[in-house]
Amino acid sequence: MDREFEIAIVGGGVVGAAIGYGLAKLGRRVIVIDGADDALRASRTNFGLIWVQGKGDECPEYHRITRQSADLWPAFAMELKILTGIDVEHRRNGGLLFCVSESQAEEERIIGEKMAGIHPDYHFEMLDRSRLENMLPDIRLGPQVCAASFSHMDGDVNPLLVLRALLDGFVRLGGTLATGENIYSITPILGGFRLATNALTVEAERVIVAAGNDSTDFAKSLDLPIRLVPERGQLLITERVAPVFSYAASGIRQTVTGTFQLGTTNERVGRSVDVTSGGARHIANRALNVMPDLGALRVIRQWGGLRVLTPDGVPVYDRSRRYPGVHVVACHSGVTLAALHSGPFAEWLAAGGRDPSYAAFCGSRFTMGVAA
Amino acid sequence: MKAISRADLLIVGAGPAGMAAARRALRGGLSVVVLDSQSQPGGQIWRNACRNSTSPIIKVLGSEYRRGIRQVESFLACGADYIPDAQVSRLGQGWTIEYVKGAEIRTLKGRYLLLATGAQERPVPFSGWTLPGVMTVGAAQILLKTAGQLPQGPVAVVGSGPLALLYMQQMRLAGAAPVAYLDTTPRGLIGRSLRGFRGAMQEPGQVFKGIAWLPQFSGIRHVRNVVRVSAEGTRRVEAVRFESSGGSHGQLEVKTLLVHEGLVPSHQLAVSVGAQLIWDVGQSAFRLERNEWMNAGPEGLYIAGDGARIGGAANSEIEGEIAAIGVLFREGALTPAQANADTKPLRALHARQKAFRGFLDVVYPPNIARTRPDDTTIVCRCEELSAGELRNAASRGACRGPNQLKTFTRAGMGPCQGRQCGYPVHELVKSVAGLPAGEVGLFNPRPPFAPLTVSILAAQEAEEVVAASTHE
Amino acid sequence: MTSGVFPSGSAVEITVDGRVVAACDGELLAAVFLRLEDIHTRTSFPSAQPRAPYCMMGVCFECDVHVENIGTIRSCQQTVHAGMKVERQDYPKRLK
Numbered sequence: 001m002d003r004e005f006e007i008a009i010v011g012g013g014v015v016g017a018a019i020g021y022g023l024a025k026l027g028r029r030v031i032v033i034d035g036a037d038d039a040l041r042a043s044r045t046n047f048g049l050i051w052v053q054g055k056g057d058e059c060p061e062y063h064r065i066t067r068q069s070a071d072l073w074p075a076f077a078m079e080l081k082i083l084t085g086i087d088v089e090h091r092r093n094g095g096l097l098f099c100v101s102e103s104q105a106e107e108e109r110i111i112g113e114k115m116a117g118i119h120p121d122y123h124f125e126m127l128d129r130s131r132l133e134n135m136l137p138d139i140r141l142g143p144q145v146c147a148a149s150f151s152h153m154d155g156d157v158n159p160l161l162v163l164r165a166l167l168d169g170f171v172r173l174g175g176t177l178a179t180g181e182n183i184y185s186i187t188p189i190l191g192g193f194r195l196a197t198n199a200l201t202v203e204a205e206r207v208i209v210a211a212g213n214d215s216t217d218f219a220k221s222l223d224l225p226i227r228l229v230p231e232r233g234q235l236l237i238t239e240r241v242a243p244v245f246s247y248a249a250s251g252i253r254q255t256v257t258g259t260f261q262l263g264t265t266n267e268r269v270g271r272s273v274d275v276t277s278g279g280a281r282h283i284a285n286r287a288l289n290v291m292p293d294l295g296a297l298r299v300i301r302q303w304g305g306l307r308v309l310t311p312d313g314v315p316v317y318d319r320s321r322r323y324p325g326v327h328v329v330a331c332h333s334g335v336t337l338a339a340l341h342s343g344p345f346a347e348w349l350a351a352g353g354r355d356p357s358y359a360a361f362c363g364s365r366f367t368m369g370v371a372a
Numbered sequence: 373m374k375a376i377s378r379a380d381l382l383i384v385g386a387g388p389a390g391m392a393a394a395r396r397a398l399r400g401g402l403s404v405v406v407l408d409s410q411s412q413p414g415g416q417i418w419r420n421a422c423r424n425s426t427s428p429i430i431k432v433l434g435s436e437y438r439r440g441i442r443q444v445e446s447f448l449a450c451g452a453d454y455i456p457d458a459q460v461s462r463l464g465q466g467w468t469i470e471y472v473k474g475a476e477i478r479t480l481k482g483r484y485l486l487l488a489t490g491a492q493e494r495p496v497p498f499s500g501w502t503l504p505g506v507m508t509v510g511a512a513q514i515l516l517k518t519a520g521q522l523p524q525g526p527v528a529v530v531g532s533g534p535l536a537l538l539y540m541q542q543m544r545l546a547g548a549a550p551v552a553y554l555d556t557t558p559r560g561l562i563g564r565s566l567r568g569f570r571g572a573m574q575e576p577g578q579v580f581k582g583i584a585w586l587p588q589f590s591g592i593r594h595v596r597n598v599v600r601v602s603a604e605g606t607r608r609v610e611a612v613r614f615e616s617s618g619g620s621h622g623q624l625e626v627k628t629l630l631v632h633e634g635l636v637p638s639h640q641l642a643v644s645v646g647a648q649l650i651w652d653v654g655q656s657a658f659r660l661e662r663n664e665w666m667n668a669g670p671e672g673l674y675i676a677g678d679g680a681r682i683g684g685a686a687n688s689e690i691e692g693e694i695a696a697i698g699v700l701f702r703e704g705a706l707t708p709a710q711a712n713a714d715t716k717p718l719r720a721l722h723a724r725q726k727a728f729r730g731f732l733d734v735v736y737p738p739n740i741a742r743t744r745p746d747d748t749t750i751v752c753r754c755e756e757l758s759a760g761e762l763r764n765a766a767s768r769g770a771c772r773g774p775n776q777l778k779t780f781t782r783a784g785m786g787p788c789q790g791r792q793c794g795y796p797v798h799e800l801v802k803s804v805a806g807l808p809a810g811e812v813g814l815f816n817p818r819p820p821f822a823p824l825t826v827s828i829l830a831a832q833e834a835e836e837v838v839a840a841s842t843h844e
Numbered sequence: 845m846t847s848g849v850f851p852s853g854s855a856v857e858i859t860v861d862g863r864v865v866a867a868c869d870g871e872l873l874a875a876v877f878l879r880l881e882d883i884h885t886r887t888s889f890p891s892a893q894p895r896a897p898y899c900m901m902g903v904c905f906e907c908d909v910h911v912e913n914i915g916t917i918r919s920c921q922q923t924v925h926a927g928m929k930v931e932r933q934d935y936p937k938r939l940k
Contacts, residue, residue: 037813257889267839293940298915432850
């Protein structure tokens, strides 16, 4: 294996893999250094939504890149299929935010109208129960479901196949993938950085830290402007049934192969990825309120992960203040943003990542900067 | 049944280890609850023992099974709160058991938790092993013990080890011997037996019984040194093809093909609460780390019997008793001197059992189970993933453990949650990555460990989830 | 067809995919399937291949069937009672 690279990416999750893919496609010599089999790995707990509705309601730039990525996704899915043979099961059938009370419906309408006021091409419509019933002939809706906010901007994808296709494609494009690595140190050297892991030492002109919640491990030593507040999300998956629901939705997704994926919780529990009976009950009840017939389905698995969240929920795309050759990328919606990360964002990084295109995502907006 | 929600000691599994532990702990003054997934105690080895005690089938099942009837009767009389038909769905630290009974989840709390969950048969993937009519030897034996039933014949048995030999003997006594025993014991049996001689001499009675079961004495057709098998058929198995190490081939028409290459611990519940897996070279399997009192690391967590390391029924009873003494010692109900005095004879017996198991492990190592499956052989039965697909994904994704391969391919994500493909995937990742067995783990176990529905989870009593506000 | 060599309970009737089948009260449902001409209990996803009881101790989930008023269960963990209505778990199962 080569020991010298233009760019070393720390983290082989859906964010690091997408950036690595994009940079390798641009002909850069890139290594992705990925962690152990049992690392935290938020990418394994992704719900698979490409979600645009309401995204960035307090940060128009975040909405803009989300929308941009969602629009890039159809072509990107095709590209991955052609390159790797992996069909990531991309669909853009629209997304439903089910409302189980009039007040919830009113809140969704207000958010939608606000977004539409800021973004001229924003699409959403409020559907009443009878329109929903017409749209979902094979589904019996719970009695409390009174409306839904619908947008054709939303879609979904198989997040695990996305990760696999990105890494597979990265290697096919000439990238170097190192797995099972635990990074001990990243030290500046003349013309770049030296990265030492349990098994190898590599040198790279530039470093991109995309290590999810583990990125904060490097915050101090590399002076990265990043602060994260991990949030646990638990998920349930059911046995397979014939496809009846092909929309993206809040907390309910039927995969292309028939399982229902049900979510989720938002819990501040430090770095615990344990799953709980309270979590299972919460998720089950939430799903049954919308689709009571899901109650008869057998639950195959419950698992959990930690969302990579900044304090305001908006991504951080920024550089180390002390080492301009080190970038940090931390965001929650790694699947939604994958098409952006592997396309325009990788181009921006390849060009040095210095022009202000992503200035709205600077980490210094959190005043204290270095993680606690 | 008294509605219990709390006890000093919670025991999962009413097999040899769980029953022995319950009896000893009760004598020491603890309150004990024993949960078991079956309708009667006895575990798989003494399955249905009470009901069979008055049936003519008892003549077929052998002396070890008859011993089990007495053990089950003494357990039922010992005063433990015994909950049958209870399937553990989740364990919690400190200690909580959630279990499914009927159509609801119930909860138990205790200060000590003893897992005596037993073993499962080692998965043996080969071409056609998913066809109806291909079953494990253990499955056929459960069929015999619970329904007095033999599988549809003609039957062939492929594999090795004491359980295969015993079951063929039981078939013969029931009047329907298999058409052939396709013996996968690797060459060099006699040399290995001599090397294991000291271990064998720990249990000479068992050895003689085993010799009497050998196919040489039963008149069953014995094909030695079988290194490859495949099951052929469309809607069910119709024939088995086999190849021996000398290169000779054969084919037999069968309606049932039974397979067995030993046992592996059912480790999932223990690992879910923090027990550590250690690769056990002698057993070609993972065992669970324990101290001399069967404590598995976390305070109050104990594991006894085949669920920790394969040792057989007698060994499991010894370990169950040691674990109970360990709990009593920890509880202060026994002084160190008493605990040591009580366990001294047990430890001597335990050492003998371990030496005898070492003999069996040397004589009957897994063979086909550790042979590289053909590219087209299904490895993950639930998700229908072939060895070729999995090797390709493991290689392209540079997988160094089964969990990343699971992420990429869904291997182990189906209804069995990796109980069947766990070991085959471990073997596959190990060989693709070129890593030692101990460095490649097993799938992370995920609840629910018993099947339940979304409705059952929704109706469960549980603490409320505290939702974080989305933004600070 | 091989039946029980040792009787294990009183005779009852159940239905499998609508057909009446003889069984013994209290025996394991999987044992009933293993006496049928067609022993398969479910079909696989995605290739719809037949599967049948394999482990008989609840660790392979190949013997999954649908029982009325209970849902998807492992037939090796389910005892038989008179009048039980059983359907093979052939994919795709329907949500409603």
